[in-house]
Amino acid sequence: MNKKLIILLSTALLVGGGAYTYNAFAAEKTGYDIQNEDAREIVETTTPDDTVNNRITFQDISTIPEDEIHIPLNLAKQTATLSYSEVNQNPIVDLVGAYSTNNGVGFEIVANYNLSSGAAVDLIQSASNITQQEAINYYTSGIYSDANINVSNINGLPAILVEGQHRKVIHIISNDYVYSVLTVFDEVSIDYLLEVAKQINLKI
16 A cells, blocks of 8 residues: 555645635535534535545544544634734634545545635644655655745644645644645735644644
8 A cells, every 4th residue: 555645635635726725615615514603513515425536435523533633623713812913814704614534544634714804724634654754755745846845843743834826735744643724815824824733733
């Protein structure tokens, strides 16, 4: 089995011109609508295709144990408490959707947020079966051909900062997970994504 398979799903969604984010934030919601302010109480409005690419299946977020969800699902409530001024000027206002996918090797957990400006930010938690260094090498290998890549550190973990023409992405790499925060909107800066990334309950 290809050791990189487990992280390829997120990467394919991110490097392809931000197609995933554009689809997730289309004008007409086609996935999940929030039933109320509790992010775990979501209702499926359109059943996703369980055989996307013959590999990926979708799972309601409520079936995932809470202690296995490391990305925040309540940022729309917490934005006012974040310290970074740009976040306060363009706060997160809505959790559009939260769900899990299974690519046959492991789970990914995804949260889609809308900002007050109409922009959007996604968070993705992916299981990883490669070493931190292998993941760093992979994300800095040229897969983001149009982007400036910097290797940094967030809360003690290596982080890849991607600033490209079509997207901005932060990948935080632990021993068992890759956490990604991304946007395809020009008005959302990499510093904004950094502030959001700090809200992830990182598992080293």
